[in-house]
Amino acid sequence: MLLKVAQATSACNGIRNDKSVALQKALNFYANTFKQANPMDETDRQILQILKDDGRAAYSDIGKRIGLSEGAVRKRIKTLTDSGTIRKFTVKVDVAEGAEAITLLSTNPSFPTLSVSERIRKIPNVETLYEVTGEYDIVAVISGMSVVEVNECVEKIRRVEGIVKTNTMIVLRSW
Numbered sequence: 001m002l003l004k005v006a007q008a009t010s011a012c013n014g015i016r017n018d019k020s021v022a023l024q025k026a027l028n029f030y031a032n033t034f035k036q037a038n039p040m041d042e043t044d045r046q047i048l049q050i051l052k053d054d055g056r057a058a059y060s061d062i063g064k065r066i067g068l069s070e071g072a073v074r075k076r077i078k079t080l081t082d083s084g085t086i087r088k089f090t091v092k093v094d095v096a097e098g099a100e101a102i103t104l105l106s107t108n109p110s111f112p113t114l115s116v117s118e119r120i121r122k123i124p125n126v127e128t129l130y131e132v133t134g135e136y137d138i139v140a141v142i143s144g145m146s147v148v149e150v151n152e153c154v155e156k157i158r159r160v161e162g163i164v165k166t167n168t169m170i171v172l173r174s175w
Helices: 002-011 018-037 042-053 059-066 070-082 113-121 147-158
Strands: 099-107 126-131 138-144 163-170
Touching: 042 059, 042 070, 059 070, 099 113, 099 147, 113 126, 113 138, 138 147, 147 163
Parallel strands: none
Antiparallel strands: 099 138, 099 163, 126 138
8 A cells, every 4th residue: 555655646746736745645644654553673672771771871872872873862762752662761769768569459340440540640659550460450569768658659549449459569679
């Protein structure tokens, strides 16, 4: 289909009319659809790995490591952020300096898991949510500056409509 649109567009010999404009729009649509289906290349993966290892890495330092200019790295990170591949930049506090917990959550089957997850995501200190299979429906990773702060977050989660059971584990050590 993309090839046919490209051939038809070039057949217009540079003349701009309604047909050529429509064909160009279709070509752009399919090109963007293909881009969205395959948004990351190996360079993007390298950038993500560097940011996972050091979220404070400077654009220029990343560029030197992978052979790109600072501007190219900045543009790629913006694209990854705009597309939702990078969801947030955060500070990970060592367990010795704060507290972290993993909370397993069961939901009432009459409440859509997605709507329950959306309400939980809005609670402060909830770092990550996973919808999972098995005995529990949702896993929440919670962090705070103290166990008290983490516990307050767990209590807020327990009050979310649709939650029927929780199982919380405080993280003792992480690597």
